Amino acid sequence: xxxxxxxxxxxxxxxxECLYDGQIWTKNDLAYKTSLSLATTTNILQxxxxxxxxxxxxxSKSTGGRKSKEYQLYKDYKHLLxxxxxxxxxxxxxxxxxxxxxxxxxxxKNYSSLKGTVEEFLKMxxxxxxxxxxxxxxxxxxxxxxxxxxxxxxDFEDFQNKNILEIxxxxxxxxxxxxxxxxxxxxxxxxxxxxxxNSALIYQPAVDYVGCGMIIQGKLYNGFSHFAxxxxxxxxxxxxxxxxxxxxxxxxxxxxxxxxxxxxxxPEAIGICSDVLKDIQISxxxxxxxxxxxxxxxxxxxxxxxxxxxxxxxxxxIGETNNE
Numbered sequence: 001x002x003x004x005x006x007x008x009x010x011x012x013x014x015x016x017e018c019l020y021d022g023q024i025w026t027k028n029d030l031a032y033k034t035s036l037s038l039a040t041t042t043n044i045l046q047x048x049x050x051x052x053x054x055x056x057x058x059x060s061k062s063t064g065g066r067k068s069k070e071y072q073l074y075k076d077y078k079h080l081l082x083x084x085x086x087x088x089x090x091x092x093x094x095x096x097x098x099x100x101x102x103x104x105x106x107x108x109k110n111y112s113s114l115k116g117t118v119e120e121f122l123k124m125x126x127x128x129x130x131x132x133x134x135x136x137x138x139x140x141x142x143x144x145x146x147x148x149x150x151x152x153x154x155d156f157e158d159f160q161n162k163n164i165l166e167i168x169x170x171x172x173x174x175x176x177x178x179x180x181x182x183x184x185x186x187x188x189x190x191x192x193x194x195x196x197x198n199s200a201l202i203y204q205p206a207v208d209y210v211g212c213g214m215i216i217q218g219k220l221y222n223g224f225s226h227f228a229x230x231x232x233x234x235x236x237x238x239x240x241x242x243x244x245x246x247x248x249x250x251x252x253x254x255x256x257x258x259x260x261x262x263x264x265x266x267p268e269a270i271g272i273c274s275d276v277l278k279d280i281q282i283s284x285x286x287x288x289x290x291x292x293x294x295x296x297x298x299x300x301x302x303x304x305x306x307x308x309x310x311x312x313x314x315x316x317x318i319g320e321t322n323n324e
Contacts, residue, residue, distance in 0.1 A: 078136035080313035092116025186213025188307030
């Protein structure tokens with residue numbers, strides 16, 4: 001891509017970052033916010049109108065001169081597909097939601113399976129995609145470690161040691177983004193508590209092992225192999241000891257994991273969701289009070305996961321170079 005095209009795309013991204021907040025904008029407001037010239041802003045708006053990415057709303061109130069035109073993101077310009085893979089005690093669940101660009105549900109469908117195989121998932125995904133031709137991005141949340149499409153540890157056993165991204169790309173034309181479920185939730189948590197630039201979210205399930213997502217300076221931190229946050233592998237307790245503590249002393253286990261996170265990340269806030277503890281009262285005696293984070297109890301983990309998926313999909317749309 002030439003430098004001219006690079007600059008054009010950069011300017012369009014700046015404008016999209018404003019318009020994709022769902023608010024109403026005038027050309028002057030956009031030019032001021034993005035520091036772009038009025039001429040550049042006009043050209044971008046005209047192109048976005050032509051492509052039906054935005055829509056004209058109305059003329060703003062006059063302040064004595066010519067009325068400014070008001071624009072807004074067109075919610076049905078493209079749709080996003082959010083997918084959540086959820087393991088229950090006796091079944092595997094595939095949750096599909098097609099949403100518009102304002103995160104409003106267009107279509108939803110839940111499938112239950114006794115095996116939770118990749119083959120089943122692909123079959124269900126194809127059925128859902130036939131319901132809507134406007135889906136541009138697919139955002140998939142799964143309970144496992146994913147690095148460039150390759151699945152490592154995962155609660156859906158049939159997904160392990162398979163490159164799910166490559167499998168899907170052979171069958172699906174849409175852009176596909178795969179992320180760990182707790183990482184998705186941590187993104188959702190950050191957008192709910194965005195005044196904390198450094199935060200984390202810990203999920204303590206009733207079975208299996210703890211999950212953790214980390215936000216540093218407003219961005220998800222994955223580590224070099226997407227293994228960051230795998231607190232289950234800390235050397236304090238082996239897996240058998242963790243299973244025993246989860247059953248007999250879940251508070252002790254959770255507090256040690258939180259204390260470790262405080263020492264390593266030093267977050268301003270930690271969101272905690274536990275399927276075991278009803279009343280969460282965290283004590284961190286080894287951490288000086290001035291270094292202790294704000295503890296925020298989370299009741300609806302999957303609400304945060306879906307919020308995180310929306311933010312991931314929206315950011316993909318904002319930065320896309322070929323979605324016109």
